[in-house]
Amino acid sequence: MGSFELICPAGNPAALRAAVDAGADAVYLGFRDETNARNFPGLNFSRPELAEAIAYAHARSVQVFVAINTYPQAGNLAPWQRAVDDAARLKADAVILADLGLLDYAAKHHPDLRLHLSVQASAANAEAIRLYRDAFGVRRVVLPRVLTVPEIARLNAEVDVETEVFVFGGLCPMAEGRCSLSSYATGLSPNKQGVCSPASHVRYEPRGEALASRLGGFTINVFGAGEPAGYPTLCKGRFVPGGGTSSDPAYLFEEPTSLNALALLPELKAAKVCALKIEGRQRGKAYIAAVVGAYRRALDAFERGLPVPALDLEAMVEGGAQTTGAYTRAWR
Amino acid sequence: MKPTLTLGPVLFNWPAERWRDFYARIADEAPVDAVVVGEIVCSKRAPFLAPVMDEVIARLAAAGKEVWLASPILVGSDRERAAMRDLLACDVLPVEANDMGALALLEGRRHAVGPFINSYNEATLAWLAGRGAVAVSLPAELPAASVAVMAKTGAALGLSMEVQVFGRAPLAISARCYHARAHALHKDGCQFVCANDPDGMPVSTVDGQPFLSVNGTQTMSHGYLALAAEIDRLRAMGIRRFRLSPQDLDMVAVATAFRAVLDGERSGQDAMAELRGMTAVPLENGFFHNMAGAAYADAPAA
Numbered sequence: 001m002g003s004f005e006l007i008c009p010a011g012n013p014a015a016l017r018a019a020v021d022a023g024a025d026a027v028y029l030g031f032r033d034e035t036n037a038r039n040f041p042g043l044n045f046s047r048p049e050l051a052e053a054i055a056y057a058h059a060r061s062v063q064v065f066v067a068i069n070t071y072p073q074a075g076n077l078a079p080w081q082r083a084v085d086d087a088a089r090l091k092a093d094a095v096i097l098a099d100l101g102l103l104d105y106a107a108k109h110h111p112d113l114r115l116h117l118s119v120q121a122s123a124a125n126a127e128a129i130r131l132y133r134d135a136f137g138v139r140r141v142v143l144p145r146v147l148t149v150p151e152i153a154r155l156n157a158e159v160d161v162e163t164e165v166f167v168f169g170g171l172c173p174m175a176e177g178r179c180s181l182s183s184y185a186t187g188l189s190p191n192k193q194g195v196c197s198p199a200s201h202v203r204y205e206p207r208g209e210a211l212a213s214r215l216g217g218f219t220i221n222v223f224g225a226g227e228p229a230g231y232p233t234l235c236k237g238r239f240v241p242g243g244g245t246s247s248d249p250a251y252l253f254e255e256p257t258s259l260n261a262l263a264l265l266p267e268l269k270a271a272k273v274c275a276l277k278i279e280g281r282q283r284g285k286a287y288i289a290a291v292v293g294a295y296r297r298a299l300d301a302f303e304r305g306l307p308v309p310a311l312d313l314e315a316m317v318e319g320g321a322q323t324t325g326a327y328t329r330a331w332r
Numbered sequence: 333m334k335p336t337l338t339l340g341p342v343l344f345n346w347p348a349e350r351w352r353d354f355y356a357r358i359a360d361e362a363p364v365d366a367v368v369v370g371e372i373v374c375s376k377r378a379p380f381l382a383p384v385m386d387e388v389i390a391r392l393a394a395a396g397k398e399v400w401l402a403s404p405i406l407v408g409s410d411r412e413r414a415a416m417r418d419l420l421a422c423d424v425l426p427v428e429a430n431d432m433g434a435l436a437l438l439e440g441r442r443h444a445v446g447p448f449i450n451s452y453n454e455a456t457l458a459w460l461a462g463r464g465a466v467a468v469s470l471p472a473e474l475p476a477a478s479v480a481v482m483a484k485t486g487a488a489l490g491l492s493m494e495v496q497v498f499g500r501a502p503l504a505i506s507a508r509c510y511h512a513r514a515h516a517l518h519k520d521g522c523q524f525v526c527a528n529d530p531d532g533m534p535v536s537t538v539d540g541q542p543f544l545s546v547n548g549t550q551t552m553s554h555g556y557l558a559l560a561a562e563i564d565r566l567r568a569m570g571i572r573r574f575r576l577s578p579q580d581l582d583m584v585a586v587a588t589a590f591r592a593v594l595d596g597e598r599s600g601q602d603a604m605a606e607l608r609g610m611t612a613v614p615l616e617n618g619f620f621h622n623m624a625g626a627a628y629a630d631a632p633a634a
Contacts, residue, residue: 071452101455127433241514243534
């Protein structure tokens with residue numbers, strides 16, 4: 001088993017250069033359209049930008065993975081198939097796919113293209129992973145954030161497919177690719193349009209000293225005077241379990257918090273995880289440089305058997321809070 | 333072809349006796365053609381139903397219902413994998429797969445693809461048909477334009493295509509139990525508090541607006557998805573199966589209303605009015621009309 005691969009996000013060319021320069025082993029990115037799960041305004045790559053990005057990365061021995069991980073729209077498969085064709089033509093090192101039909105297309109039309117299974121496919125057991133390997137030749141699976149580290153270890157003992165796990169950044173408390181909460185509130189969905197809690201449907205509403213954040217027709221949170229107002233990501237809002245009203249609404253699904261699994265490096269290594277993924281394609285280059293650089297230093301120390309330096313990323317985590325999420329059983 | 337009315341699995345934690353009695357009444361009185369049974373949300377609940385499962389299946393089969401076993405939605409933990417394997421070990425009834433792991437194990441067996449496997453387009457349908465699926469139940473969030481393409485492709489592939497027309501829309505599944513979390517409990521020591529909410533735990537916004545419904549590890553819509561007024565349009569598209577998801581209300585009456593619409597004996601609008609009289613829960617059809625799922629399109633296009 002070699003060293004962990006560090007897989008880093010890039011939402012634009014500047015972020016890609018920052019990630020490469022800060023020590024990424026691979027960068028993942030998407031085209032500027034609905035074919036990827038981070039379809040935010042002003043984000044992602046044109047074809048010429050991808051070509052330049054690949055040239056920049058390959059010159060520095062860094063790989064580029066192209067995420068084409070939304071579910072193609074019925075009757076309009078062409079944009080997704082073209083994305084796969086273009087990624088192959090531009091010599092991306094892998095495409096990250098979720099849809100069965102698109103995996104089938106890629107396997108048939110580009111037999112030499114390396115296929116990774118997106119976290120959006122929600123493959124959480126050995127049986128499912130073997131199916132993706134046998135049917136499409138998938139070489140790596142990005143595991144959904146629903147498994148504990150011991151479960152990941154048992155899974156890796158059963159399958160001969162590489163596994164990649166998220167170690168830092170935003171945290172989906174729901175099984176990825178199986179969540180329609182955003183679609184329910186706004187009509188736009190992660191699976192269809194590649195957006196979750198889209199900014200186009202966000203409103204901030206002053207209420208005296210307080211500030212309410214709304215998504216579509218629903219209030220997602222109310223922040224008191226002086227309380228920092230976070231973005232109304234639906235699953236990280238305050239609600240009233242049991243219904244009605246309450247003076248003490250709860251973070252029912254998840255607090256505004258960031259995943260940080262640095263402390264679990266020994267366990268993830270023992271579990272035979274191959275690659276560690278940092279979330280955050282919507283982040284700016286300064287954030288990317290800081291997080292990737294910190295993780296690079298930590299991984300280098302870890303691989304040499306040295307004490308792992310603290311990340312010093314307090315300013316980088318949402319709400320100043322960190323969690324090891326589903327990796328530890330207590331989260332459930 | 334005569335349309336099939338399907339009753340999906342009970343998603344909530346009902347006591348075994350209630351669950352058994354519910355299906356006894358469905359067997360005797362509900363004009364449904366197919367019934368999908370099984371605990372698909374939480375593997376911790378499955379042992380409660382095991383003692384009455386055979387009796388329920390026999391009763392439904394004796395009443396002439398086509399009975400399917402549903403596989404769990406999320407299969408990750410050891411317990412979930414064991415539940416999936418136990419289910420698939422039984423080769424007597426056909427299985428509706430709700431996870432790719434189950435689909436993997438069903439190769440060579442007649443099976444259906446449930447609404448929790450992501451079937452968003454015709455290429456996926458073709459792949460599923462190629463593996464031997466005979467029916468596909470579409471995800472709730474698909475809009476009419478997608479359903480139309482899927483229905484047409486599915487028919488050409490010999491698939492029986494299904495759409496949920498009643499009951500809370502399933503919106504998310506997690507490794508975490510939100511019922512337990514809301515009661516300051518851990519999933520491992522949940523005390524099965526989800527049993528307190530036979531129709532799901534209401535979740536409102538801080539403004540008191542009803543929003544969601546929590547069912548253990550599952551999150552659902554607050555409103556009941558209701559596509560009675562869209563039945564004619566769905567049939568014209570080529571949809572052949574219509575699914576009702578059980579809620580804590582008179583499901584025999586719900587089934588009877590939908591059966592009458594399918595048989596052309598009453599209008600969809602008329603059935604919607606009856607449904608509104610049966611529950612204070614709002615009815616929703618936004619997903620189908622390419623709006624927020626929580627929305628209701630008052631005058632659906634013909």
